[in-house]
Amino acid sequence: ASLVFACYLWSAEDLSWLGIDGGLGVMSKIGLAVSVGVVAGIGINTAHELGHKKVEFERRLSKWALAPSFYGHFYIEHNRGHHVRVATPEDPASARFGESFWRFLPRTVVGSLRSAWRLERARLERLGKPVWSVHNDVLNAWAISVVLYAVLLGVFGLSIAPYLVIQAIFGFSLLEVVNYLEHYGLLRQKTAKGRYERCSPAH
Numbered sequence: 544a545s546l547v548f549a550c551y552l553w554s555a556e557d558l559s560w561l562g563i564d565g566g567l568g569v570m571s572k573i574g575l576a577v578s579v580g581v582v583a584g585i586g587i588n589t590a591h592e593l594g595h596k597k598v599e600f601e602r603r604l605s606k607w608a609l610a611p612s613f614y615g616h617f618y619i620e621h622n623r624g625h626h627v628r629v630a631t632p633e634d635p636a637s638a639r640f641g642e643s644f645w646r647f648l649p650r651t652v653v654g655s656l657r658s659a660w661r662l663e664r665a666r667l668e669r670l671g672k673p674v675w676s677v678h679n680d681v682l683n684a685w686a687i688s689v690v691l692y693a694v695l696l697g698v699f700g701l702s703i704a705p706y707l708v709i710q711a712i713f714g715f716s717l718l719e720v721v722n723y724l725e726h727y728g729l730l731r732q733k734t735a736k737g738r739y740e741r742c743s744p745a746h
Contacts, residue, residue, distance in 0.1 A: 546611050546710070547695070549579045553706045554699040576706040580713025583612040587718045594618050606684045610691045612714035615684025616659035623666075624658045630729035630746050631739055636719075640728035647723050648716065 552558070552575060556566045567575065590608035593601050594617075602618075609615045620636075628634035635654025638647045663681045664674045672678045692707060729746050731739045 545582050546579055549575050549706070549710070550695050550699040550703050553703045572706055573709060576709035577713050580612075580710040581717065583710055583714025584717030587612055587614060587617065587714060588721075590618065591621060594622055606680075606687055609684060610687045611711065612718075613685070613688040613692075613711045614715045614718070615688055616656050616681045617715075617718070618659075618684050619663050619680055620655045620659035623662045624655070629742065630726060630731045632730075634726075636722040637726040637729060638723045640730070642727075644720065644723050648719055651719050651722060652715070 552567055553572050554566075558566055586608040590605040593605035593608060596602055596605075605618055606615055609617055625634055625636045628637075630637050632639075635651045635658060638644075638651075659681050663679055667674050667676070667678060670678075675682070677683055695707065696704060731742065731746060734740055
């Protein structure tokens, strides 16, 4: 609802009913995009919790909550990738010791996307299903975002496009700030068998 209302505010040329002469200025539109991005970032946290649920409908709601930030692959990567590899060099969401946030951000965004695709491809190959199909949870999560954005652009016009992008980037960057802070510098050691030790309170 906040995203739809923001789209109206970005595109409206007469907001006199709000006491504004004409429409919003560019800086006001950017400020609104950042505000809506905060909501999208909180939506990712909600999606995180829903993605852990056993009820199929609640897991489906997780994908919907990820749609405004266009971060649907998080649904796969977090549960099947990050939880297994946290605090290891293989985990794109674990910041390395001495790594700045600005070096971490592109690495985690690209790495999480690649990891989600690999995990989903492996799952579908085990099931004997094609990767490019409706069974691919990465693709169907992205499809929700594509439909959402297409409807919003169709209703409110192409002028809202840059603000949709700003709110999405700000939204998923909030998630990655949390990842950066929570996992910074953590590193599980390998056991004699060559496997990583279990996560413990020390980590």
